[in-house]
Amino acid sequence: MSAPEEEFYSEERWQNWLDRLRDEDIDPEDEDSARLLLNLQDDVAIAVAKILKAYDNDAIDDEEALDELTDIREVVLSEPDFEDEDKLMLVDGVQTSLVCVFYSAEQYLADGVADETDVTGYVQAAVEAEQEEDLDRALGLSACAGTRVIDGDDLDMDVLDDVEYGLVTEWVNGLDSLQSALSDPEVIEDDD
Template identity: 50%
Template structure:
């Protein structure tokens, strides 16, 4: 049993992203300008992926792993203090995407991978549930899809490309971050331009 890190994510890391967003001019039409939000999201998803990996390696038990996931949640769901409503909205979108990442990690830690269906089936069921305005069920399906991603299955980039903007699209964006974090859990450099 190796020694796991005591800290997987810190309030300071999150605050650095918030400060960077506060200082930058953000243009929602400009991909480069929006990249900071992707990096912010990926950074937290990588921390969550590392916790799950430590759990899988028996370096963290169920309780400790859950506690570490909750610590990330406490950090990333804090309200950013921006005057700019667009920035508040965009950070809110990152938070919504991360909510499914953390929820899927918790589910995996407590119940393992959901093997009753495929990722494609869960995404289709989530889209149907959203159409029927059953957002809670939609979320539940994508949490299950997330446990499969943690277990090594792939989320196709094609999935959800026809979805209209809404919770399921945001959550799928979070699952895409989770997948890249599971594949390459390297820390995002905050100065990465």
């Protein structure tokens, strides 16, 4: 297999988003600010979706796909250089959501689709694990849900309606971005 022509994601692209955040007055209650943060998250999810699609279409093998994911993860999950504590916290929230996107993609590439239950069952089990403070298990179960999403299962966000906000809600929020990216991997322009 030859290397794909396109670059899936770059450090420069991530830095462009961070620069936009740095330059703007961010208020998570404000619709434009919330959209900017969601676009940041969706943009990374789209890159992950493109890697998965390239893998599923045999354009790259599992090793190349895992290398690409590792490269993006290292860029996206590194500590951003922000003076503003509030913005740092907001970026951290996006990064937390994306942790599960990366784990799900890696698990899908390494082990295939988790098949013990459906996507809702995995999310509910992850919520229970978080309530028991078993965060490793909660992340693992969330990633299993993510492999189901990658395989085409529909993630209904209503599953979180009665769930207290926490890590699983953040992770599932990331999976929602991945689901959107897989169904419609349109590039989000980082300079609009």
